[in-house]
Amino acid sequence: MDFSFTPEQTAMRKTIVEFARRELNPGLEERYRLGVFPHDLWEKCAQMRLLALPFPEEYGGDGFDFLTTVAVYHALGYACKDSGLVHALTTQIICGIQIWLFGNEAQKATFLPELASGEAIYAQAITEPGSGSDAFAMRTTATHQEGGYVLNGSKTMITNAPVANRVLVFAVTDAAKKSFGGISCFLVQAGSAGFSAGKPMEKMGLRTLANGELFFEACFIPNSGLIGREGQGAMMFSEAMEWERTLIPACLLGELERILEEAVKYARERHAFGQPIGEFQAVSHKIARMKLNAELGALCLYSAAALKNRRKRAALETSVAKLFISESLKQAALDAVQLRGGYGYMTEYEVERELRDSIAATLYSGTSEMQLNILAKLAGL
């Protein structure tokens, strides 16, 4: 399999790297300290068409294939130090993919253009206070009422929730069937009666990403707000996870490559005991491990992306990519702190922020333990 970038992909990646360095990185330290969602940068990313990449032109997208989208987000993750912003963008794309794959014609025509232009911010809500990894133990219900459904329940930790205009909400429509056939997906619009969002939750990292709670109290959703068919929620979720576990690792791999590059530079420049610290094997092996993981990560990522590009099932490949790249990133960030000594611990040198950001990657989109469970099952257990 040939994983090299086409000339067009290479040019797009270069443009995004320059854009991110010029437009997205300045001022990050202050934004991070304040912990606010950067609406102005969201706007700039939208103008760069970052939210439009994979969607068909007839729905306001730019019609690039998924592999190109992955290649571009890989470059974005590499160049953009604001990992919270990058995560917000990927969430929007994943919401769009669900509408594109499962929505009806009217829903695609109505919602995809505003999603691809960034005019409306989207969120996807599965996790609840009592159910995270065990996602289908959710308690939020959607009961039939004349002309639609009534939602009751709450969601938590939802990316983009405090700033979202639209939310894809997964809820139980048939408690007897529950996890398979009993869950459905609804598009809820901000401002709907009975729907409210909590304040952004304070987090250890990804501080420019807005995460929060959502509350549904007798919130009426017309039939036109059902995405896909009733009972299709669990399958939509499984399908969405395969795309998510490809697009997000693309960004994480880019981050890992940046950490590696900066670690090499530091290990060459910093001297101790009369030599560059990179000449101590204890340091060089940490860097070698980062390099090894970056190379293997790229293989995992692009084999998963190539399958999704052809609309193939890729539960195994996407789980491998998510698990391997997120864990490799966390280890690389930890090692990057260590090889900088005390400076690594100082905010000014940025690696402590990268470490805090990286931890989230082993939690969202299915924890590392849950990825291992999937792999065990696919291995035949």
Place this chain on the structure above:
Amino acid sequence: MNTREIIRDFITTEMLHQPLETPLRDDAPLVESGIIDSMGVMTLLSFLENTFSIQVSGEDLMPENFSSIETIATLVERYIR
């Protein structure tokens, strides 16, 4: 092997992981009995798409299409045709 036999064979060996005393019947409920769940169905889909060179679209990803060997075979045959 015909479509039903291929599906039966996969479910028995790859999803149940054990030989059965009597083979799974075409109408045996797979979802209610827990043989197929939301994770298992993705594995099954992957097998079906590769084996029969088909691509099941979003609207057909409905639990009722995977409720028995019979419904799965009907789905597959609709794509092969």
